[in-house]
Amino acid sequence: MKVFGISGSPRLQGTHFAVNYALQYLKDKGIDVRYFSVHKKKINFCIHCDYCIKKKEGCIHKDDMEEVYKNLIWADGVIIGTPVYQGNVTGQLKTLMDRCRAILSKNPKILRGKIGMGIAIGGDRNGGQEIALRTIHDFFIINEMIPVGGGSFGANLGATFWSKDKGKKGIEEDEEGLRVLRKTLNRFYDVLKEKVEG
Numbered sequence: 001m002k003v004f005g006i007s008g009s010p011r012l013q014g015t016h017f018a019v020n021y022a023l024q025y026l027k028d029k030g031i032d033v034r035y036f037s038v039h040k041k042k043i044n045f046c047i048h049c050d051y052c053i054k055k056k057e058g059c060i061h062k063d064d065m066e067e068v069y070k071n072l073i074w075a076d077g078v079i080i081g082t083p084v085y086q087g088n089v090t091g092q093l094k095t096l097m098d099r100c101r102a103i104l105s106k107n108p109k110i111l112r113g114k115i116g117m118g119i120a121i122g123g124d125r126n127g128g129q130e131i132a133l134r135t136i137h138d139f140f141i142i143n144e145m146i147p148v149g150g151g152s153f154g155a156n157l158g159a160t161f162w163s164k165d166k167g168k169k170g171i172e173e174d175e176e177g178l179r180v181l182r183k184t185l186n187r188f189y190d191v192l193k194e195k196v197e198g
């Protein structure tokens with residue numbers, strides 16, 4: 001089983017820590033993991049030039065998305081983490097999602113059936129974490145993936161954190177957030193196992 005984790009934060013702080021916590025949790029269960037952070041990466045905006053649609057050779061931009069494409073295709077499951085910015089995902093993560101049109105236009109089934117889960121981190125307790133999760137889930141749905149949450153009685157739509165704007169320390173101190181993340185990971189692991197091993 002192979003899982004690719006993405007952090008949509010421009011910093012190596014809370015989201016970086018939470019996504020790596022998730023990957024380590026799965027690694028301990030024997031899963032092969034890979035990680036990508038948008039930190040210091042060059043990811044150009046989609047310019048809707050339709051090069052990907054017309055040529056079916058990927059994106060006109062040659063930048064750090066090459067690494068994302070390769071790993072999304074490699075993975076059986078994908079974890080996307082984001083800080084909440086203005087009540088939703090970061091601009092960097094939204095750009096990364098937009099740019100995935102390039103691999104879908106080459107092969108519309110390229111991500112079909114892969115399992116996805118989200119992690120959303122807000123500085124405020126109710127800062128838009130669930131809306132950011134829905135944006136991540138919509139990305140999975142649009143690309144024919146299977147989004148999973150953590151189930152009722154505790155994790156619902158997926159992993160959410162209240163960092164109190166304290167970066168990595170805020171995540172380490174958010175015990176409820178870590179519990180919800182583990183609950184979501186357990187569900188993600190079960191669905192992934194079912195998909196890969198039958």
Ligand SMILES: Cc1cc2nc3c(=O)[nH]c(=O)nc-3n(C[C@H](O)[C@H](O)[C@H](O)COP(=O)(O)O)c2cc1C
Nearest residue numbers: 009013014015083084085086087122123124127163
């Ligand atoms: C431009 C910007 C917008 C933000 N908007 C929100 C917001 O709408 N709601 C919220 O709860 N936190 C907001 N925050 C705070 C971050 O989500 C929070 O500090 C988060 O833990 C940062 O994650 P990181 O440590 O991975 O970078 C915002 C931060 C920035 C820089």
